[in-house]
Amino acid sequence: MRIGVDIGGTKTDAVAIDADGGILHQVRLGTGYGADAVLNTAVDAVNRVAALAGIPVREADSVGVGVPGRVDTVHGTVTHAVNLGVQGLDLGDLLSSRLGVHVHIENDVNAAALGVYHLLETEGWPDANDHSMAYLNLGTGLAAGIVVAGGLWRGSRGTAGEIGHIPVDPAGPLCPCGQRGCLELMASGSAITRQWPTDHPMPAQHLFEAAEAGDESAILVRSRLLDNVASAVRVLVLTVDVDLVVIGGGISSLGAPLIDGIRSVLAERATESPFLASLELADRVRLVPGGFPSAAIGAAYAGVRAQGSVTVA
Amino acid sequence: MRIGVDIGGTKTDAVAIDADGGILHQVRLGTGYGADAVLNTAVDAVNRVAALAGIPVREADSVGVGVPGRVDTVHGTVTHAVNLGVQGLDLGDLLSSRLGVHVHIENDVNAAALGVYHLLETEGWPDANDHSMAYLNLGTGLAAGIVVAGGLWRGSRGTAGEIGHIPVDPAGPLCPCGQRGCLELMASGSAITRQWPTDHPMPAQHLFEAAEAGDESAILVRSRLLDNVASAVRVLVLTVDVDLVVIGGGISSLGAPLIDGIRSVLAERATESPFLASLELADRVRLVPGGFPSAAIGAAYAGVRAQGSVTVA
Numbered sequence: 357m358r359i360g361v362d363i364g365g366t367k368t369d370a371v372a373i374d375a376d377g378g379i380l381h382q383v384r385l386g387t388g389y390g391a392d393a394v395l396n397t398a399v400d401a402v403n404r405v406a407a408l409a410g411i412p413v414r415e416a417d418s419v420g421v422g423v424p425g426r427v428d429t430v431h432g433t434v435t436h437a438v439n440l441g442v443q444g445l446d447l448g449d450l451l452s453s454r455l456g457v458h459v460h461i462e463n464d465v466n467a468a469a470l471g472v473y474h475l476l477e478t479e480g481w482p483d484a485n486d487h488s489m490a491y492l493n494l495g496t497g498l499a500a501g502i503v504v505a506g507g508l509w510r511g512s513r514g515t516a517g518e519i520g521h522i523p524v525d526p527a528g529p530l531c532p533c534g535q536r537g538c539l540e541l542m543a544s545g546s547a548i549t550r551q552w553p554t555d556h557p558m559p560a561q562h563l564f565e566a567a568e569a570g571d572e573s574a575i576l577v578r579s580r581l582l583d584n585v586a587s588a589v590r591v592l593v594l595t596v597d598v599d600l601v602v603i604g605g606g607i608s609s610l611g612a613p614l615i616d617g618i619r620s621v622l623a624e625r626a627t628e629s630p631f632l633a634s635l636e637l638a639d640r641v642r643l644v645p646g647g648f649p650s651a652a653i654g655a656a657y658a659g660v661r662a663q664g665s666v667t668v669a
Numbered sequence: 670m671r672i673g674v675d676i677g678g679t680k681t682d683a684v685a686i687d688a689d690g691g692i693l694h695q696v697r698l699g700t701g702y703g704a705d706a707v708l709n710t711a712v713d714a715v716n717r718v719a720a721l722a723g724i725p726v727r728e729a730d731s732v733g734v735g736v737p738g739r740v741d742t743v744h745g746t747v748t749h750a751v752n753l754g755v756q757g758l759d760l761g762d763l764l765s766s767r768l769g770v771h772v773h774i775e776n777d778v779n780a781a782a783l784g785v786y787h788l789l790e791t792e793g794w795p796d797a798n799d800h801s802m803a804y805l806n807l808g809t810g811l812a813a814g815i816v817v818a819g820g821l822w823r824g825s826r827g828t829a830g831e832i833g834h835i836p837v838d839p840a841g842p843l844c845p846c847g848q849r850g851c852l853e854l855m856a857s858g859s860a861i862t863r864q865w866p867t868d869h870p871m872p873a874q875h876l877f878e879a880a881e882a883g884d885e886s887a888i889l890v891r892s893r894l895l896d897n898v899a900s901a902v903r904v905l906v907l908t909v910d911v912d913l914v915v916i917g918g919g920i921s922s923l924g925a926p927l928i929d930g931i932r933s934v935l936a937e938r939a940t941e942s943p944f945l946a947s948l949e950l951a952d953r954v955r956l957v958p959g960g961f962p963s964a965a966i967g968a969a970y971a972g973v974r975a976q977g978s979v980t981v982a
Contacts, residue, residue, distance in 0.1 A: 487825070488824070488825060502909075504817070504822070509817070509909070510910070511801065511906075511909060511910020511911070512800070512801060512910050512911060512912040513910060513948075514910070515906065515907065515910045515948065516908065516909055516910035517908065517910075518907045518910075519907055519908055521907060521944060522903065522907050523837065523900070524836065524837055524839075525838065525839055526837075526838055526840075527839075527840065533942055533943075533944040533945070534941045534942025534943060534944060534945065535938070535941070535942050535944075535945065587836070590835065591835055591904070591908060592908065593824075593828065594828065594831045594832055594834060594835050595813075595829065595830065595831075595832055595835075595904060595905065595908040595909060596815075596822070596824060596829055596908060596909060597823070597824020597825050597826060597828045597829035597831075598824070598825060599825040625848070628847045628848070629846050629847025629848050630846075630847060631834060631846040631847060631848075632846070632847065632848065635826070635828065
């Protein structure tokens with residue numbers, strides 16, 4: 357049995373999975389705010405899911421945690437997890453000592469990428485070493501996790517997949533990162549709340565409903581979102597040439613209106629560019645199935661998957 | 670001894686290299702136009718360089734050829750090599766039968782990426798399996814070759830590194846690919862000749878001289894070039910997070926004015942963005958040393974380098 361935890365801005369999910377990755381037990385707790393709350397909630401979630409399985413935590417084959425912010429996977433530290441109220445935390449060491457077992461810490465988007473890759477494997481996706489996949493997270497921000505040859509490609513400093521801060525419009529608005537016209541400014545949860553302020557608990561849902569009802573401003577914001585998600589897919593394929601781009605994160609719960617909209621943009625662009633048409637982007641994009649706990653499942657595998665290999669020449 | 674050939678639009682270079690990759694002999698011939706000319710020149714170049722080495726071609730440890738256009742490395746075919754006048758050619762089979770030895774065919778940018786990676790290795794670059802590098806080719810077009818864990822990352826359909834067709838300006842000019850505002854339209858040899866028409870045999874050199882002399886239109890075109898090469902570097906780091914981006918291709922013969930200009934843009938952007946500053950892009954970009962036959966040397970290794978591996982988790 358492996359245990360994986362996904363620490364989110366509001367909820368913390370924990371899963372216990374069997375040898376095939378099937379979910380045995382699942383727990384959801386409120387995360388709380390600040391280092392102590394985050395730590396206590398994670399400990400609580402791991403203990404509860406182990407108790408449900410009737411196994412002491414120390415007997416789990418692995419325990420991993422996915423967390424937002426900048427993560428040093430070697431030292432298990434987290435910094436700049438703004439939504440959690442965590443500036444810096446030795447999360448790995450603290451959890452390991454509280455739980456009596458080594459705990460691997462992974463960035464939440466990368467953990468989700470591993471979880472989605474695992475799902476593709478169980479669906480019979482070939483485990484060939486020349487296969488690759490990107491998980492595109494549409495949450496508060498926009499970022500991707502890249503899986504190459506069965507393992508995470510983190511890059512030289514852990515910034516692989518930070519495509520939300522690729523500028524795509526010199527006339528675009530200023531980004532908090534200091535650049536102008538970043539992808540994230542048009543295709544993310546924060547992009548929606550900035551352009552379409554609402555008290556609705558699910559702003560993306562509300563936006564799409566208003567657009568469907570004919571609100572012109574909503575149609576514009578929705579169209580910017582779909583356009584720029586499509587551009588994010590294009591960036592991932594033209595750079596890494598991943599087989600698949602699988603979209604997840606809070607906004608992905610929109611379901612069909614989101615994926616259909618993205619595919620429409622990609623298909624329309626293909627009619628104007630034989631080059632783009634040859635890439636068949638609309639066929640290479642998918643949604644994470646609703647309710648699938650990608651990051652928690654991926655966290656359970658983080659740090660324990662065997663070394664993969666790429667065919668080189 | 671290995672033999673590598675680089676078939677360019679005007680010249681075909683062949684090298685014979687020793688076990689350490691040192692150049693033993695080098696031959697340069699005019700390429701000619703059309704399938705027959707390209708094929709005959711490549712055969713001639715291989716035979717001549719083998720003759721210089723005093724070894725029959727069939728005794729070479731490997732023979733590889735880098736060629737522009739769309740290359741199927743498995744079947745050794747080349748299509749859409751427009752500058753060579755080649756629409757489609759079974760280059761691998763034809764060369765193999767003419768030379769009596771298996772000949773591996775590789776895209777020229779990917780071959781150059783392998784050649785540059787080899788150069789970095791001889792300079793003591795760590796052969797760690799979590800290292801990666803991009804070769805950014807500024808030729809007629811703009812494209813990159815990506816080396817991960819010591820081997821080429823071609824992607825699922827061989828389009829990895831085709832970043833020249835990432836649009837970065839919705840208000841930019843129309844690209845022959847059918848999209849608008851592609852990177853290649855601003856940062857390539859064709860971008861210079863379109864924006865700065867000249868009879869000078871080296872348009873990039875001429876452009877930089879005119880800009881240095883104060884010509885305002887030249888300053889504008891030069892600044893667009895440097896800006897967009899810097900953007901190409903940013904795309905490669907924010908997506909793959911390569912350790913290094915090494916710049917080559919015809920325009921790289923500009924030398925210091927090019928690399929200094931690119932570093933200036935990257936350094937200036939870093940002053941406006943703490944996020945970009947943390948990536949230290951200006952320190953991660955280099956030029957291929959002048960006269961280094963990257964593609965010919967890389968072609969000699971193409972198809973023969975041992976399988977590499979990436980650390981995964």
